[in-house]
Amino acid sequence: MGKxxxxxxxxxxxxxxxxxxxxxxxxxxxxxEAIPSIGYIHRGLxxxxxxxxxxxxxxxxxxxxxxxxxxxxxxYCEALERIFDVEIPDRAKYLRTIWCEMSRVHSxxxxxxLLADAFGFEALFYQCWRMREKVLDMFxxxxxxxxxxxxxxxxxxxxxxxxxxxASFVKEFDAMEDEIKKLCDVFLTDYTVESxxxxxxxxxxxxxxxxxxxxxxxxxxxxxxxxxKTGYAAYSNIDFKIITSNDCDxxxxxxxxxxxxxxxxxxxRQAVAQIPDGDLSIAVKGNPNGEAFMRVEQPRGEAIYYVxxxxxxxxxxxRVRTPTFTNLTxxxxxxxxxxYADVPILILTIDPCxxxxxx
Amino acid sequence: xxxxxxxxxxxxxxxxxxxxxxxxxxxRLVQICAVSxxxxxxxxxxxxxxxxxxxxxIVIDExxxxxxxxxxxxxxxxxxxxxxxxxxxxxxxxxxxxxxxxYRIEQETPFKK
Amino acid sequence: MAKISKSPWLLHYDGSSCNGCDxxxxxxxxxxxxxxxxxxxxTGDPKHADILLITGxxxxxxxxxxxxxxxxxxxxxxxxxxxxxxxxxxxxxxCYNILGGADKVIPVDVYVPGCAARPESIxxxxxxxxxxxxxxxxx
Numbered sequence: 001m002g003k004x005x006x007x008x009x010x011x012x013x014x015x016x017x018x019x020x021x022x023x024x025x026x027x028x029x030x031x032x033e034a035i036p037s038i039g040y041i042h043r044g045l046x047x048x049x050x051x052x053x054x055x056x057x058x059x060x061x062x063x064x065x066x067x068x069x070x071x072x073x074x075x076y077c078e079a080l081e082r083i084f085d086v087e088i089p090d091r092a093k094y095l096r097t098i099w100c101e102m103s104r105v106h107s108x109x110x111x112x113x114l115l116a117d118a119f120g121f122e123a124l125f126y127q128c129w130r131m132r133e134k135v136l137d138m139f140x141x142x143x144x145x146x147x148x149x150x151x152x153x154x155x156x157x158x159x160x161x162x163x164x165x166x167a168s169f170v171k172e173f174d175a176m177e178d179e180i181k182k183l184c185d186v187f188l189t190d191y192t193v194e195s196x197x198x199x200x201x202x203x204x205x206x207x208x209x210x211x212x213x214x215x216x217x218x219x220x221x222x223x224x225x226x227x228x229k230t231g232y233a234a235y236s237n238i239d240f241k242i243i244t245s246n247d248c249d250x251x252x253x254x255x256x257x258x259x260x261x262x263x264x265x266x267x268x269r270q271a272v273a274q275i276p277d278g279d280l281s282i283a284v285k286g287n288p289n290g291e292a293f294m295r296v297e298q299p300r301g302e303a304i305y306y307v308x309x310x311x312x313x314x315x316x317x318x319r320v321r322t323p324t325f326t327n328l329t330x331x332x333x334x335x336x337x338x339x340y341a342d343v344p345i346l347i348l349t350i351d352p353c354x355x356x357x358x359x
Numbered sequence: 360x361x362x363x364x365x366x367x368x369x370x371x372x373x374x375x376x377x378x379x380x381x382x383x384x385x386x387r388l389v390q391i392c393a394v395s396x397x398x399x400x401x402x403x404x405x406x407x408x409x410x411x412x413x414x415x416x417i418v419i420d421e422x423x424x425x426x427x428x429x430x431x432x433x434x435x436x437x438x439x440x441x442x443x444x445x446x447x448x449x450x451x452x453x454x455x456x457x458x459x460x461x462y463r464i465e466q467e468t469p470f471k472k
Numbered sequence: 473m474a475k476i477s478k479s480p481w482l483l484h485y486d487g488s489s490c491n492g493c494d495x496x497x498x499x500x501x502x503x504x505x506x507x508x509x510x511x512x513x514x515t516g517d518p519k520h521a522d523i524l525l526i527t528g529x530x531x532x533x534x535x536x537x538x539x540x541x542x543x544x545x546x547x548x549x550x551x552x553x554x555x556x557x558x559x560x561x562x563x564x565x566x567c568y569n570i571l572g573g574a575d576k577v578i579p580v581d582v583y584v585p586g587c588a589a590r591p592e593s594i595x596x597x598x599x600x601x602x603x604x605x606x607x608x609x610x611x
Contacts, residue, residue: 011537013516017494018486019534035455039462040534041488044569047469051566063563066492066588082361110495113502129502136499147492147588212388212434230362230410293364293405295412304390304405321390329434355491358462462569463533469568 002028007340011040015118015344018354022347026340034335034343036328042358046319053313054080054288059150064320065356066147067110068298070103072320073152075305078232079294080154083309084284092156093234094275098166099143099151100233101264101271105173106135107299108257108264111351112187115254118348119196127183131176138169156281166272173265184258197251201334201346204248211329215301216260217350219244220252227297238270250349257351287313298323300351322356364412366403371417371425374404378428381406386413388428391438393446395472399423400448419448427453437461445470479511480605482598483521485541487574488564489528492588493555497525500598505591507598518544523601525594527554529561529570530577542578548608550601552582555589562587 004027011019019040025033048060062073074096081088113128136146142161143149151159161169187193203213208221218225219242226242228235243259245252288309296303301323308316327350334346369377381388386408394401399420406413419425427450429436440461442448447468486494500507501514515521518541530538542551553574556562560573574580581604584597 011534017484017498018491019537037457037461037463039464040531040537041486041528042462042464042531042533042569043488043529043564044464044469044567045564048564048567060563063490063492063587066490066495069490069492126503129499130504133499133502133504146590147496209385209387210433212432225407225409230412232362293412293414295362302389304392306390306392306403308394317392317394319392319394321392325437326390326434328437333433353491355486355489464569465532466568 004032009343013344016347016352017114018352020347020352020354022335022343024335024340024343029340031335031338031340031343034332036332038354038358040358041355045359046317049315049318054309054315055154057315057318058152058154061318061320062148062150064322064359065353067107067353068103068300068303068356069148070099070152071296071298071303073150074100074233075294075296075303075320076307076318077152077154078296079292079305079307080288080309081284082292082294083288083290083307084154086155086282086284088156089279089282090234090276091160091278092280094271095157095161095280096152096233097235097238097271098161098268098275099149101267102135102139104264104299105261106132106139108261109135111257111299111348112183112254115345115348116187118344119193121193124183124186131179131183134172134176138172141165142169153281155284156279158280160280166275170269170272173268177262177265180261187254187258194251196345197254198249200250200342201338201349202248203330203334207333208330211333212326213301213330214323214326215298215351216253216256217301217327217330220256221248222246227295227302230295232294232296234271234274237274238267240267250345253349287311288315300324300353300356301327320359322353322359324350324353324357327352328357362412364414366414366416368416368418371419371423374415374417375426375428375431377415378404378431381408381413382431384408388432388434391435391442393442393448393470395446395470397472400446402442402448404428421447422449424449424451426451429454444468447471479513480522480602481515481520482507482512482523482525483515483518483541483545484525484527485538487526487528487534487538487558488531488570489555489557490588493527493557496588496591497527497554497594500591500594505595507595510599510602512598519546521545522549522605523598524549524551525554525598526551526558526574529557529564529572530574531569531571535571535577538574538577548605550581550605550608551578552584552597552601553580554584554594554597556585556587559583559585
């Protein structure tokens with residue numbers, strides 16, 4: 001048995017844009033145990049609900065995270081719409097679906113870029129981010145923002161996309177699909193990439209259930225669950241097949257995310273083809289009273305929104321359980337027994353979003 | 360289409376039993392959420408069996424101690440540490456106890472009313 | 473010594489930002505905005521860095537981290553606060569765990585507004601920081 005030592009990892013680390021700290025117990029070069037400590041980004045924004053009314057709080061909840069900002073706003077709105085018991089117009093549902101999938105595309109491209117950067121493939125990183133800028137341009141054209149969009153409201157959406165815009169987006173995504181196909185060849189067949197990802201960080205199907213993995217992390221371990229199938233927004237009218245892999249390693253997580261990119265393009269095409277004309281929102285009057293849970297599939301996995309209202313304009317509680325928070329336990333699991341040099345890659349394969357985790 | 364779910368209020372002593380039952384049914388732990396209500400807390404434990412979304416709720420007063428379900432569901436431990444630090448919920452036998460140092464905030468139990 | 477301000481090394485630290493400004497900082501480094509055309513290189517090591525880009529407000533836990541990173545940077549050094557949260561706490565100002573902007577713990581030279589700050593304004597802020605770096609060098 002080798003000598004045991006504890007090596008701190010983070011909070012400021014070249015691979016991670018965000019601070020997270022891990023205490024790694026090493027035996028020679030093998031990690032025996034990893035203990036995450038979080039809190040570098042903890043703001044306590046759930047507490048802010050006492051100072052803001054439920055409409056204003058939407059703008060706070062969007063700022064939980066700059067990557068999934070659209071879905072945070074949408075999840076909160078859908079939870080309140082459930083309390084108010086209103087059904088939003090069909091056009092708003094489809095617009096939400098399109099923006100959701102655009103968020104997924106930009107988030108997965110961002111992740112692919114960071115992964116490429118983590119194993120030292122800088123050109124690939126630049127390619128992914130160049131592509132991602134195109135999605136951001138589309139976001140800017142349709143919502144006015146690159147990161148924070150603020151296009152949701154309780155009862156619908158605030159902005160519309162006209163026919164020409166939707167058609168141009170579809171054209172843009174078609175072109176992007178061809179480009180991404182070329183990039184995927186590198187991610188999925190390149191020998192150096194494969195050597196970093198294959199058989200690294202194995203999370204078995206049983207462990208994935210036991211540790212509460214969500215999103216691509218769970219689907220890469222062979223579990224066929226996607227919260228979009230619960231049919232929020234317009235997903236109940238969209239035909240898509242859940243993408244899974246039975247390899248359970250880092251490569252599988254990469255593969256699942258890449259295939260989800262193509263799936264997102266397909267969903268956007270379906271949504272654009274089906275989108276009906278109509279109103280963007282319906283009026284919601286009064287203050288909410290009651291409680292509701294709402295589940296949403298974010299790029300990183302399932303997020304849960306819980307809202308408890310008391311009939312006044314200030315809510316009692318607005319809670320978000322973000323995907324990375326529950327993916328911490330699987331991360332600890334896959335870090336056990338890995339090589340020290342693989343730690344940064346393994347942290348990346350859960351697609352960590354630390355500001356979501358700590359709120 | 361709006362997803363339906365169930366919410367059952369259970370006795371705080373039955374929590375471990377329900378957690379075990381969920382585990383045997385191969386359900387995954389989705390979340391644990393605490394809400395501060397006057398004089399105590401309302402804790403919601405959510406599980407998912409496939410697409411079935413099952414919620415159990417316990418209502419406890421401030422001094423009630425509850426047992427950790429971390430031995431059944433390892434992922435519960437982060438939620439429990441969060442509840443302990445931010446709300447002051449008293450939880451016994453956690454396998455990984457951060458001793459109120461998960462977020463390392465200066466203010467004590469900010470969410471407690 | 474004008475050479476140094478022609479190829480400054482940049483260090484990015486995420487205070488308690490929502491990620492929005494961080495990905496915009498990263499977006500600045502990538503081909504579309506490309507701050508490398510100013511000779512700027514992103515580094516992960518505070519001891520190599522001339523410019524500290526800080527995003528997000530300061531909270532109780534990252535206070536020491538920010539102070540430590542700043543103290544490890546060699547002189548002269550410039551701090552750019554990116555985004556409204558790093559300027560004064562922004563939308564999270566009233567949160568219990570937020571102390572305020574980056575200037576609560578370290579001296580800030582350039583403030584870049586926006587939520588999230590746009591890449592154009594981040595580049596503008598960095599270019600302003602280069603002038604300040606040059607002036608500091610002369611002193």
